[in-house]
Amino acid sequence: MDERITQDARHFIDSVSRFVKDECMPVEDSIEETGRLPEALVRTMRDMGLFGLRIPSEYGGAGMNLLDYCYVLKELSKSHDAIRAIMSVNNGIGSMAIVNEGTEEQKRHYLPLLASGEYIASFALTEPGAGSDASALTTMAERTEKGWVLNGMKHFITNAPIADIFTVIALTDKEKRAKGGISAFLVDKGSRGLRIGNVHSTMGGKGWLQAEVIFEDCLVPDAGLLGMPGSGFRIAMKTLNEGRLSAAASAIGIGERLLSMGVEYAKLRKQFGKPIAEFEAIQWMLADSATELYAADRMLADTASRFDHGEDIRTHSSMTKLFATEAAFRVADRVLQLHGGMGFMKETKIERLFRDIRAYRIFEGTSEIQRFMIARELLKD
Amino acid sequence: MKILVTIKRVSDPEAKLKIRPDGTGIQTEGVKFVVNPFDEIAVEEALRIKEKHTGEVVVVSIGDKVVTEQIRAALAMGVDRGIFVNYTGSYDSYDVAGILAKVVEQEQPDIIILGKQAVDDDMGQAGFMLAEMLGYPQAAFASKVEISDDKKTAKVTREIDGGLETKEVGLPCIITADLRLNTPRYASLPNIMKAKQKPVKEVTVDALGAVVKPHVTIKKLTEPPKRKGGVKVESVQDLVGKLKNEAKVL
Numbered sequence: 001m002d003e004r005i006t007q008d009a010r011h012f013i014d015s016v017s018r019f020v021k022d023e024c025m026p027v028e029d030s031i032e033e034t035g036r037l038p039e040a041l042v043r044t045m046r047d048m049g050l051f052g053l054r055i056p057s058e059y060g061g062a063g064m065n066l067l068d069y070c071y072v073l074k075e076l077s078k079s080h081d082a083i084r085a086i087m088s089v090n091n092g093i094g095s096m097a098i099v100n101e102g103t104e105e106q107k108r109h110y111l112p113l114l115a116s117g118e119y120i121a122s123f124a125l126t127e128p129g130a131g132s133d134a135s136a137l138t139t140m141a142e143r144t145e146k147g148w149v150l151n152g153m154k155h156f157i158t159n160a161p162i163a164d165i166f167t168v169i170a171l172t173d174k175e176k177r178a179k180g181g182i183s184a185f186l187v188d189k190g191s192r193g194l195r196i197g198n199v200h201s202t203m204g205g206k207g208w209l210q211a212e213v214i215f216e217d218c219l220v221p222d223a224g225l226l227g228m229p230g231s232g233f234r235i236a237m238k239t240l241n242e243g244r245l246s247a248a249a250s251a252i253g254i255g256e257r258l259l260s261m262g263v264e265y266a267k268l269r270k271q272f273g274k275p276i277a278e279f280e281a282i283q284w285m286l287a288d289s290a291t292e293l294y295a296a297d298r299m300l301a302d303t304a305s306r307f308d309h310g311e312d313i314r315t316h317s318s319m320t321k322l323f324a325t326e327a328a329f330r331v332a333d334r335v336l337q338l339h340g341g342m343g344f345m346k347e348t349k350i351e352r353l354f355r356d357i358r359a360y361r362i363f364e365g366t367s368e369i370q371r372f373m374i375a376r377e378l379l380k381d
Numbered sequence: 382m383k384i385l386v387t388i389k390r391v392s393d394p395e396a397k398l399k400i401r402p403d404g405t406g407i408q409t410e411g412v413k414f415v416v417n418p419f420d421e422i423a424v425e426e427a428l429r430i431k432e433k434h435t436g437e438v439v440v441v442s443i444g445d446k447v448v449t450e451q452i453r454a455a456l457a458m459g460v461d462r463g464i465f466v467n468y469t470g471s472y473d474s475y476d477v478a479g480i481l482a483k484v485v486e487q488e489q490p491d492i493i494i495l496g497k498q499a500v501d502d503d504m505g506q507a508g509f510m511l512a513e514m515l516g517y518p519q520a521a522f523a524s525k526v527e528i529s530d531d532k533k534t535a536k537v538t539r540e541i542d543g544g545l546e547t548k549e550v551g552l553p554c555i556i557t558a559d560l561r562l563n564t565p566r567y568a569s570l571p572n573i574m575k576a577k578q579k580p581v582k583e584v585t586v587d588a589l590g591a592v593v594k595p596h597v598t599i600k601k602l603t604e605p606p607k608r609k610g611g612v613k614v615e616s617v618q619d620l621v622g623k624l625k626n627e628a629k630v631l
Binding site: 057 | 453454457566567568569570571572573574577
């Protein structure tokens, strides 16, 4: 383990590792079947403090740095992706804007609830017409005497059907847009005019709930504005930086699990009188997978540690997310391949992990947008 | 009420162990060490008793400095404080019981819970010896523990062949924990952080007034013989023949 990871975090990662093996893996098939996380499992996660790892300790969290958090997340991602999904929003995009920009009152109210897992958070940025190009938002927030009135639609919003609090990014000035015309709002579940639309049916990520969020003259009081009017674009961009690293961490975790499944199977499966691990074709698949995961892991540790030292990690987080998720997908493909027909069977779980890992090349910014941002940084001036 | 729990640092039960070439012990390089799983169950039970009846849970461990890692692990589960008996020489179960008896004399706990055995050497004797030395009642291999409301007795159930046996013991008493007593909790991050602030008292065997003089010494460790591959038999007659003539069990 990276020597920069604190002693406390190592101890906790051991605890998480046992939790994953003893509690998560035995129920992962049923999560996939039912699309639901067992209540007892979520309760244990809350008791372990998993929902508040990144939230500052004065607001009920553990105040973990990004490096330690990424390695907890990596471990927790080795079972079912829905387990990671439910806690990572509270720790990341769902609470971060409140931590960074919230008023003392907003922090005191929301953060302890999010840290304990009593509240589930959601972050509503993406729209049918605005993905990576966040400046193309159409959801409008209009200033009235009573407060802000929101109209528009978001989609692909993680945790939306179960969320208690939404961080919503909306347009407050059509002319200025990304240059001071976008603001962030905190909207409580059950607010009048807030509605959850279709829950999306997806290729992978079963149990990881994503849905449309619809605003129809939804009134948000002045106290619901997060940060200054017009600071929403900056808030959204900053939030996504960290999100990219957590995506990389999870992808590496899934990749490591797949690799260990591949190693085990290669030693067990015999063809032509010997384990397939003795064939060079299989050995190269395993060797390439281990090498790429190692590289991704080092990029993760380096970038997270830079962030913790106050560096701007815009480009590094894009590179890490790009490389780690692409590498993990290659690992999934090779491990499926070396399992032959068995890999195609649902019972080996590889097909599920393969579908889940596929999403990582898309969410938190596609591989293409990451390359676009890396290149833009290289070519500027 | 005060509960004392004993914990031992053991190699991870899932680790693949290798014996040192000279046969004096196992190779410890690269091996992960954990709290003996039965002791972890003992800690969990103590915490549950405390949560129900209030009081204090204290853990004690014997060994060199590294065992404080396991003491910290118990503190992170919610134990209040630790006692680290610094001793680097060799010892056997009787010595351990002798040291623990001295700790009990000092601490005067109402209940002492031990794991029924340590998974490294599987001796399973310290609990019984400790009860004998102290003259305390004992209830070994507990699968269920209930403390009376007046905190004067404990009802302890254990699994026996064909059923359950329940006995009542007066406090103070010795209880040893079996596998199905409970499922230990996971250390939460806030508790791991709090554990650093909790006190761990270091004592020496001499200061306790204990005498260590092993009656048992390990002469040599050897690996179990390699299992030979099985064979398939053609018929029942074949099988019976082999059981009679080769295995000689019929």
